[in-house]
Amino acid sequence: MVAPRKAAFAEESAEVEVLFANMEKLKGLTKKIQGSLNRLETSGKSVEEAIGPIYGNTRRLQITNSNIDKVIDVIERLRAPLDQSNNEERIIRSDPRSTGISEYISSLDRATRALAGLRSSNLKSNQAAMSELSSLLRFGAKQLEDIFREILREDARPLEPLHYITKQKPFPPIPEDKVSRLRLIQSHIVASMAQTSQSPEYPTNKAYTEIRGDYLAGCLRNLAAACLSTARKTNADAIYKPGTNGIATYSVALEGLAYAEYDSLCPIFSRDDWARVCTATFRNALNEFGKTLRDLNIHIQNNLLTDCFLAFEIIDVVTNLTSRLDKRIGELKQPITDVLKPIRETAKQSLPRMLEDTRGRVQALVGLPNDGSAVPVTTEVMARLQALTTYLRPLSSVMTSMGDGGWSVISPAASTTSLPSTRSFDVGADGNELFAHYASDMLEALITSLDGRSRLLLKTGNVQGIFMANNIAIIDRMIRSSDLQPLLAGLAPKIEQWRKKAVAKTLEAWREPSGHLLDVQYTNRNTRPASGGGPIDSMSVVKSLGSKEKDAIKEKFKNFNTSFDDLVARHRSYRMEKEVRSQLARDIQAIIEPLYGRFWDRYHEIDKGKGKYVRYDKGQLAATLASLG
Template identity: 50%
Template sequence: MTAGLTSAWQLADEEARAEVDVLNSRLEKTTQLTKKIQVCLGKLEATGKSVHEVAGPLNSETRRLQTLGHNVYSVLAAIERLRQPADSRNDEEQIIRTGPDKIGLQSYLASAKRLNKTLVDMQASNLRVNQQTKADLSRLVKSANSQLQGYFQKLLRAETPRSIEPLHYITKGMPFPVLPQATITPLGLIRAYVTNNESASASQTSSLAKIYSEIRGPYLVSTLANLSAASVNTAKKRNPEAIYRSGTNGIGTYAQAMEGLFLAEHENICSIFDREDWRLIFRSTCDAAVAELARALRDLNSHVKTNLNTDCYLAYEITEIMSNLSTNLEARTGELKTSLAAALRPVRETAKTSLAELLEDTNRKAGNIQMLPVDGASMPLVSETMQRLQTMAEFLRPISSIMISLGDGGWKSSSVANGRSTDAIPSLASFDIGADGKQIFAHYCVDTIESLLSSLYQKAQAMLRGGQGVLGVFLANNVFVVERIIRDSDLGPLLLDRLGALEQWRKKAKALYTAECKDVSAHLFDVIHTSKHRPASGQPDSLSVVKSLSSKDKDNIKGKFHAFNTSFDDLVSRYKSYHMEPEVRQMFARDIQQMLEPLYTRFWDRYHEVDKGKGKYVRYDKTSIGAVFISLY
């Protein structure tokens, strides 16, 4: 059994050895195969390097040849394009020579654009070929631009009349005419071509603007010429003393026509030209018309300065009308404010200085009075001055503006009074933002009235020799004339709450006049004591009072009655000789009655029996003297 186990183990060992031999044999073959593969890879790598060394230069040369071929084709194409202008030049030249009016603007512009593009392309090229073609194209482009400029002028002139009748549009409320759309369209196309044309110079664009202003500017001037002349002519008066009345001068219609024409012209310009050109073209088109306006305003200003007392109101009206024109045009166009302000400047300065000059003129007239009415009547200068203030109130809007620019009390400034104001164009810095022009004008009116009454009072003190009574009547008459005109005119709303100054003058007048009444009343005072037989009722019994008097006292009472009669009759006589305004008569009659009647009634009740009813000393009883007082009203 042991031998059998050994034999089996030997057999297994031999089989294992045989398998190992087989594996070793296979490993040897694999090693040999690996070596062969490595040798092959080395050979393949060496071959690849050789191929790369050979193929690299060939690839670079191929790319260079491809670039050269592309350049050759590009040169050939450029040459072909350069030959095209010469080939088509004759056709385009024929169109240009025919002109836009015959060939049609659209076709003409298309041809001009093609020529322009071709010329730009040739000028951008670095090839120095076809120099003659380039010169010919440049000549054709310039010819096209010139013809388009001429066509622009022809179209515009054909639609621009020498003038139109502005009153036709104003009276019918019609807008002023603009260029028809059939003309606007081609003008706009020409302007757009010139603006967008790279070969066109800036001067060609400005030439169209110049053409426009040179054609439309004279049209504006001619249309407004008659209204300009009418504005100056309507300032002339048959009666040199006539006060100017609002709306009687043609300046309002002139400004209305100018506004309508300018707005229509601005609409034309906006439809034809680029936005950045609107301002300069509009101003250059309107410059001549504004210059003519300035000339007319200078003529009107000379007229106003010559007739300041009667025509200063025209300066106020012009100031308002021109200010409104400037504001309206500024709002609609953004232009001409400075030009219109410069044109208005002389008139506005006259309007400003007139306030001080008129006040000074009033004082000068009062100072030059050579004679005052002996009956105390008011002076015509008072009515004249108040009439002037009343008329100024009718121009309150422009005067308020002028007052604000002057400032409260500014009419007292020596620079304004002497006409040396340098405020050409008012700015915000020259205004009190919170100022009320109406209130400042009211201050001016009060200053004028106060100065007038003060001057007249001083003159009356020196010239009236009839005593304080006539001085009081004279002053009161003038005060009440002033007050009546204020209450019955447009000055009322401005000055009624400022009549305190007049009240002071009225009190002064009453004090002057009633001084004479005090002299009369002095005869009615007595210092006689009649304590004996005094009536128990408290009412004086004249018979008892007189009986209690001594002869000397009776004679004294008789003398007082006689003196009163004389002075009272003289007072009444002088009172009736005075010329009094109705309000003054009422006031003084009331003052005389209130001052004298109670005193005389008391005196008469006590002493009338001294005359024993004969009327020798006691001329008036209570009824008759009351009738005299009533007759004074």
């Protein structure tokens, strides 16, 4: 046991000795390392003292280099617009047709942004570049303006409006594909000028109003000439017939073209420009329209009494036109209303002139028909009133502006530059009532003037009455057979009063033969006249008469025959309207026949049937009176 133990200790002892030997070696190595560290530290301090200035310079160089890089980056950013403008110049200087409008405008937009970038840099060194770029953009805008004009001219050839009106086809607007290109150009021009110009006027606006304005005026030129040619008359005294003039067709064409043009320009321009562009585009067309109305107005004034109806037609047509246009294109209402003012003033003047002309034409008659027939002036006056019923709406407007009775005096022509009265547009006024008052005044003037001339120029009351009755019959007939009937229904009592007055004057002459049929009867004699309606014994009555009384009865029969035959002959020589003749025959019969029948019943035996004194029996007299109708 002892031996193995000693061996183990000996082995461990050897290992300890080895360990100590290694520790000695480690100590020696540590000393050497420490010496090396000390030497290295000494050397490091020397290096640090030597490298320190170099390191500081290097840091400063790094900062400087970083600053230089930043400056270069800024310069690159500043040069980018210049480089871009150089790149865009090739496109902008080329033809937009070959490049394509969209690509061309995109290039201009990029150039515009480049210009904005240069301006934001605020460097004096960029002034020349900004000037060149601005010049390039103006050149591009001019190129686009030329393209804009060319597109517009492609559809600017005047068309024939009648083709579209007669076929009831809408007037053609600018084609949609061209509208798209025009809108693209217009949008760019507006954006470009916001950068390059302070002017609010865009060249494309001017181009559009010039080209399309000439187009519209050209389309309407033939219709303007047609209005003037259709106003001319072969018969100077003929009353204008509704629809004869071409003004209605002219207004339809103007309206159709206005709608088509407005539908074209609205997509092209911004909403703020619609009114301005629309007004400028239609300026030439409306000037032409105004000139046409002025020429028509001169024609109407020169033929006022026959062509004033054209003035009322124009008022009606143009007023309706402005009303329809105002619902879609309000900008055109006022210019058209302004050019209508002279026509309205002429229409106002015509109403008192017709009244004065009615009186004047009757007063100018140097003779009246001896046969009692009506004069043409009555028919002509009634024809005027009938013609006026065709234009009740514009007539009511004019009369309302004059006021009830304002037509009684001819007023000086109003200035065409004066503002229209607001009463012209009083829709609450009763136009039919105003017309009835005007017609009453005109008929009153006619009847009064005719009555005065008949008293002066016709010898007897009989023919005077027949003359007046004939004229009144024509008045009444022309009222009843036309649109005047419902309008002048209230005048029936006045017309009847005139008729009765004329009939009374005619019947006055028949009072003479009636007077010969009156006799004196004595009730205190033995033979009294029969009463109770029984038959009268003429022989007994005649026997009861004395010789002087018989002679008086014979004289009465003779005078009656002479007077009656003369009146019948004269009555048959007169020319009478059918209704006048029949009415007078009934009235005469109502006066003569009862008196003669009574007289004949009592005294027809005075000549014992020889017919020397009693020329007519009751049947013959009734037949003669009936023949008067």
